[in-house]
Amino acid sequence: MDKSHVNQLVASIYQELLPSCQIESVDPHNPVKVYYLPEPWRLLGTGNYAAVVYHPDYPDQVIKIYAPGRPGFTDEVEVYHRLGSHSAFSECFYAKDNFLVLKRLYGITLYDSIHRGLRIPKQVIQDIDEALYYARSRGLNPHDIHGRNVMMHKGRGLVVDISDFLVQEPCLKWNHLKKAYYWLYLPFFYPLRLQVPYFALDIVRKTYRLVASLLYKKLRLTSAVGQKTPTEV
Secondary structure (H helix, E strand, O other): OOOHHHHHHHHHHHHHHOOOOOOEEOOOOOOEEEEEEEHHHHEEEEEEOOEEOOOOOOOOEEEEOOOOOOOOOOHHHHHHHHHOOOOOOOEHHHHHHHEEEOOOOOEEEEEHHHHHHHOOHHHHHHHHHHHHHHHOOOOOOOOOOOOOOEEEEEEEEEEEOOOOOOOOOOOOOHHHHHHHHHHHHHHHHHHOOOOHHHHHHHHHHHHHHHHHHHHHHOOOOOOHHHHHOOOOO
C-alpha cells in the first residue's frame, strides 16, 4: 500500500471518524455496539472487542476500532508484526490510539456459508491449516479459530481474526471444526447444499461453548488435584 495513500486515510480517520463515532462494549461476551458513525463511513462488522469500518474512497482497507475499556489492541499489533505478509491473513499498515488500518479481506465466513448452503471445498480447510502452521512458525499460538473467524474467497481459505494469537492456553476449536467438516459436512451438507437457519447454528454454537467451558473447568480441576501432594489430598 502506498505510504501517501495510508497518510491520507489516517488523516481522514483523525479528522472525521474518531471525533464523532460512538462505540461501546456492553457485554464482553457479545459483539460491541456501534451507535453512530459519521458519513460516509460504513460498518463492516463487529466483534467482542472492536468494530470494523471502512471509507468508500478506500474500499481495500478497513479500520478496526477497539471499544473503550476493551483490551487486546497492543497484542493484536504484535501479532500482525510477527505475521508480516501472508496471503491468508490481513496486513497492518498503521496502528495507534486504539485503532488499526488493515488490508481488507474479501469473502464469506464459513458460518455464513453453511447458512446459505454454499459448498466449502477442501482447499479452503487446507489453506487455513497451512496458515495456522505458518503462524505457529512465527512464534504464535492460533486461538479461537471458529466458523465466524475464517472465510473463503474464490475457493481459498482466509483467517480473519488473529487478535488472540498470543494467548498461550490450548484451543481445540479449529480441530473440532475440522472433524465436523470431514465427518458431517462433507458426506451430508456438501452434496445436498443443505441450508442451516441461523437459529440452529446459534444453538450449536452456544451448546458447544457451554460443553467446552465445562470440560475445560473439569480439566483444570483434575490438573489441580493431580498437582497436590499426598498429604494435601
